[in-house]
Amino acid sequence: MSAPNIANCSLRELRTLLDENKISAPELAQLFRARAKQYSHLNAFLRINENDDYHPAAGNFLDSLPIAHKDIFCAQGEKTTCGSKMLAEFVAPYDSTVVENFRNAGMNTIGRTNMDEFAMGSSGEHSAFSASRNPWDENYVPGGSSSGSAAAVAARLTPVATATDTGGSIRQPAAFCGVTGIKPTYGRVSRWGMVAFASSFDQGGVIAKSAEDCALALSAMAGFDERDSTSLPQPAEDFTRQFDQPLSNIVIGVPKEFFSDGLDNKVASRVQEAIRQFEKQGATIKEISLASVKHAIAAYYVLTCAEASSNLSRYDGVRYGFRPTENNDSDLTTMYEQTRTQGFGAEVKRRILIGTYMLSYGYYDAYYRRAMKVRTLIARDFEQAFTGCDVLLGPTTPSPAFALNAIADNDPVAMYLQDIYTVPVNLAGLPALSLPCGFSGALPVGLQLIGAPLAESLLLSVAHEYQKQNDYHLQMPAGVQ
């Protein structure tokens, strides 16, 4: 079997190749490492491991299969930069639970993927190191913040990659890159050792080619963790357990607010085609309304910027991270200021300043408290929707991928509106996934499925049934063979 064919294999197919001794574990990892180097101009990886990085876990389904980690998850003794100059030289003193879980499953880490700095961005252009490129058209962005993870899976540089989603950072790049990505229920995946952005939103998940691969990886990744105070007391589970059930008992809600004026026509058409496909497969389609989601973007940016301004106050040049070498004899305040001014990029500084304003005296009630109340309204809307629906469906993004540098640095609003269909889910803490549903020209289009709390296995099974009927998730970018 040729290298591109192996690179396009599912996790089950790779498992079979290993079990039948058609390829060895080191050969498999070497194949993906070589591809990661061959396509290094995509800037999907920040670092590629030179050697195997795994401990065999005989009998585990994922044993010896390659994985790449978003550079937000700490791995003991390794750099974890979070896409920032602030952490450019930071060497993690311990493993994140996510890295530990995949290590225990025997997975072989092939490298660390690029990302928007501190997971703040929707294009991959806000990495302090390099902007990742979209494998479907290298002049286009891969989305963000899990830019490298999505680009790496799309270019078949790894079969699966970890990612995180605070407001769409798994689903939006998955949509732009034509791959499948799941953001689990808040609390499903431990945040221990995952660099914080907005703690009441941040959630780890995975990006892979298919819903099945996502389910297999998530089964090893999720589970209760004593070290994360918001970890849900749910045991590990097999997220493929509801697979291969017909969709005839499934009611899919389609929120009319997700088809607003700003939605690209071709994206709308692909999503409508997907709706018809689900109908053909026996699902019942029902139009619903989520009246409060129109306030979601505003509430999301108030709350996440506020949490970010607090979380990122830890970067003061004292305990870890960047500290300028000049002005070392200056006073403490100047040292703090120079550390933060030189260490953070423009978008991170902007969000810190917005958050500082939201939490400042006189504005707390008008913005922060009000946004928390809107959060309640949005969560209630979803709760109500799930009384009559099993799954909600809509576009993942308002448009396909946009060109690199198309949204100016000084136009944050245009960038923030990219998240219009993804942030409501994070406000309510729900599980959601994006899967490819066709193309707009040469660029992939993403379909979003949203589930009730803890309904990941249902979501993944519905996505799997859809993917049995088409091959969008198996198509490789023309420039990547």
Added chain:
Amino acid sequence: MALTRQDIQKLAQLARLAQNPREEEDTLKSLNAVLGLIDELKNADVDNVDPMAYVQLHGQTLRTRAPAAVAGYPPEQLMQNAPQADENHFLVPKVIE
């Protein structure tokens, strides 16, 4: 209410960020644009609605576990990233004259 240049200077000081005049101008414009987006919140009817700081699923409270003492990490391991350290102490510019 639009932010002024003085507001930006105050926020930057609170956040311990330094800005030159050109950066201040850029920040002023972009923050005012973001505030324009956020002001939309005023249209939400939130009377008698409780604020939600954290997602709570089906009444699960996430912070009720009793704290348990666990082994920590050796100080040397945690100090390895310190920009300036001396014998497991962080060094900072002189604070007391």
